[in-house]
Amino acid sequence: MLIFSFFKTLTDQVITVELKNDLSITGTLKSVDQFLNIRLDGISVEDPERHPHMLAVKNCFIRGSVVRYVRMAAKSVDTTLLEDATRREAKEAKK
């Protein structure tokens, strides 16, 4: 739930999603769900020569389970808030 909320705070930010097949897609995060499925708008592929079949794709839905990394700008994340929320969630999980 914590990471889900974290991604919700990133909506409308530009992020790069790196998939397990090494495809990296940059775009604006439009929505995310509890499985961390991601919808991206206005996408571009990092290495278009290796993935020419992606050139025509302008927006997409990414299944959460194929994601390896999500890269984002450091300024879009409040790290102290995130750490406090993590501690709170860890405490809740113990009860």
Place this chain on the structure above:
Amino acid sequence: MDDAANSGISEPLDLVKLSLGERVFIKLRGDRTVTGVLHAYDAHMNVVLSQVEETIHLVDVTEDGNPLPPRVERRNVEMLFVRGDGVILISPTQQ
């Protein structure tokens, strides 16, 4: 056992909790390792890190199938989410 209970360490992820805000070393599937400052984690071992250095360990093969000496590829990312299903281990680093 009592000592462990008093210091609030009773389950494995509590060790990860102690590393919040500290630099951690994470070993991932696919011969990858990352180090970075830990800001969030959950029960799936999804994590959020900043000031990340990712290292990919590669062994290239020559045309006749003989392996060349291993080499590493490094990459820096300012803020990174790592999906938990790729995580093998999380360890505190001493620098």
